[in-house]
Amino acid sequence: MNTSPRSTIERPQRTTTNTGSFATIRPHLEITGDLGPRYDEILTPEALEFIAELHDRFAGTRHDLLAARLQTRVDAANGRDPRFLSETAHIRRDPNWTVAGAGPGLEDRRVEITGPTDRKMAINALNSGAKVWLADQEDATSPTWANVIEGQLTLFDAVRGQLSFTSPEGKEYTVTAEATPTIVMRPRGWHLVEKNLTFVDRANRRMAASGSLVDFGLYIFHNARKLIGSGSGPYFYLPKLESHREARLWNDIFSHAEDHLNIGHGTIRATVLIETIQAAFEMEEILYELRDHCAGLNAGRWDYIFSIIKTFRARGRRFVFPDRKQITMTVPFMRAYTELLVSTCHQRGAYAIGGMSAFIPNRRDPAVTAQALEQVSADKRREATDGFDGTWVAHPDLIPTARAEFDRVLGDRPNQLERTRDEVVVTAAQLLDVESIGGQISEAGVRGNVIIALRYIESWLRGVGAAAIDNLMEDAATAEISRSQIWQWIHDNSVTAEGRRIDRPWVEELVAEVFAGLERTPGDRFDDALEVFRTAALEPEFPTFLTVGAYARFL
Template structure:
């Protein structure tokens, strides 16, 4: 055994592979609690539910163990134990010889990727966008209503088979017309989320909600993996919210099990992991290593990363308090350290480094807004391409030419710049944790967090996961920043630059003011949204994700 192979639990905790024949005749132990709707039975077939049963039998208990590890780690950080590069895996980081699988067919050139939810209209828009890759998002850009979860699977099923069409209520028809469509990379929900419209009973007779991750991944892989391979691409996934290499290893074991169950060669599945939590930033190489047979690259998930820093250090004193959200840019020192380390790590191991999404979006009715968005996005993508990223995200089709021009200028005809080594980068743990920016909290910043948080939650409760608010694209991650900053500012006894102390009472007044000022309509959810925002931003306890109580309280069918 080599030194690298001896990487403690990273190698020895490998879940034993299960042969294809295991449990192939076992009946499904899933009960569908969600209401049926047109074509939902095409996704929730007996064979698909049996496959979900096998996934849960094999991996549900390990998932719970990994989530318990998260909780322990968060407790340790909150009590003064900073994350660090792991000593027991030093051999993995120092071994120069290993490389990852890298890009699969259709993933070689990822210079511009468009992100968005998987409803039929947005799916068609993404397929016609001209982007090289589409992040088909069942996670932060999708409100996980039952219809969205299964309806998204239907959209993807049809898009892969070139049979997707959609007619709006106004009678407008949408069809895929592009000669070259993007490679689809689907993003399932994170390990922490459940699917309460499916009840799983384990082999001991214990019943509970299904894993959102395994449901999203399992249904997509079961229905589409072989079809994608037959069309010259493959089953590709963005993996979100990881906090450790052990969590990454669990995904890798899921991939191996699925390949064997579906009769696919080992390594057919490829993943791109979002580095969007602070603990994961200290384990980038370990994540690449444990997923080396299946991984194509890493992505710098900037908004969730900022949220993760606030969440982990929310109680550690005033020196960890961040200023107005708009001031926490990609050029502040701790964000520069994180992204430069990501590029260096990826290229060292033959992996793609994919940049994140600027929140600015154009407005076709307002040329000034569009010009400002293009200027901001151009600068953001110029920096990423220059830093060595191989591609980037945009949230709107009109921004694809802007982003592509910056990457074309650096890449030319090359598909990527993985061969560009960043030997000049030397990032320390202290640099990753140095969040001193030296700017202030303003009254306008507090009001903006309240307004954006409530408006986003209101849209989310109505089934919308990606929402344009004040010419910015907001999703669950940006809403998390808004509410967690409010919580931290209150609990760290902060005041605005204008001299107003940030208290529960004052913010509660701002919530009431905001709701009173919104234009109301029949069926809006502003009252529910304000109640939820108050709970997750002003309460004594800090829910780890606002979407967890929101889902259980409002989105689960009675």
């Protein structure tokens, strides 16, 4: 990476104030990462001061909530299942509150395209014809320092209509669409840090900055007024929430940012991904906490599956999953989850956005493309028929197929919020009914998980967070499913349909065989990927997220 001298960015000065016999330090951020071209346009003193203020006010609550997550996992491991909260029943019983709903430019969300924020992918998304672009700084982006800051530069230029890109081969890419999608930016989850920025608090304690606060803070600080002036607004997808208390923290941050930037209370809109089993039991409470800023909920299917495996991984056969391909959106516990999401959203005036099918077309293979379009069509037909107001795709070629299914149901309407689905009643037992899937674990399924995990982790370590592998779009969530299933099968002493016990020695042999067959290229990261996989899937201790340790050691 080309770097410019660190002196190109003016660092906030550390100041002290004497208070009696104590000296307090002005909270500030220090940059430890290399500085590339134009980084000074993003890492301005004013922006860093704003993010330091966010840390000063909210980092403590973030740490408390992360600690609460640990206790929740201990409770689950000890046999305590998630539940609908009795202490918040009054919120669920009160029919009189609704959320803010769609902001300007979010009225019609029938097809949203997701993707990372590198310049080429961003231009393709903006030219795609989708209604919304989910500009993803989370699971589709490997959080290298370059990806984090250059992704912000991509967004900065996109918001100002000045985004362009020239490939190493000399091909030029520009935004040519007359109408571009509304941008909804997804910051990193609460559990992730930004190690290239250090927060120094009032007691002179040093800690890695929060990835969430960095991503959110840089984007809104630089772009809020421009977005509002163009008829849109600062909009966000919120990932990995596990409770309404975490939603309350985001709401407090939004209110503070609106005051600081003088953009008016309620200008920010957030769509929350319901992608943890804990959040599924608190959907209404999450909407309630964010009601002045909330546009809707999204069914984040892959992380949701991962969350259930992770939460109940040591709870016995009741929670052992079969091959990943058998965990479809039509199995009972996934139907319960999506039915509850649509019903909850529409009763509160919130949009319900469907998830992403992993199938993608292959322009060099018509048969693969035909199968992908058939699978996506069926998936989006189910969502539109069930009452969803929009859906995700990961490839521009899938937009016409997805749009056709929603057009068939919506017609000229921008949504179907009037379908409140009052008939839906979902119980805790239905949300936790993994056992009814049935199915089997095959040797091919075990091998497939090893292949996907190794190939995706290697891609992620090279800085590519969304990878097409065997005609499926894989991101961090699907890699997490793959490695966590391996861990669960080993620790449950599961047996394949062919009669082979899944134990560590056999999986080690399989890993060695797969690894030996990988196509190697100069500079690949497969050796590191193997080490990450072993730590995440084969050790007795189960890392909560494989990306946390991999980021600390290898990025």
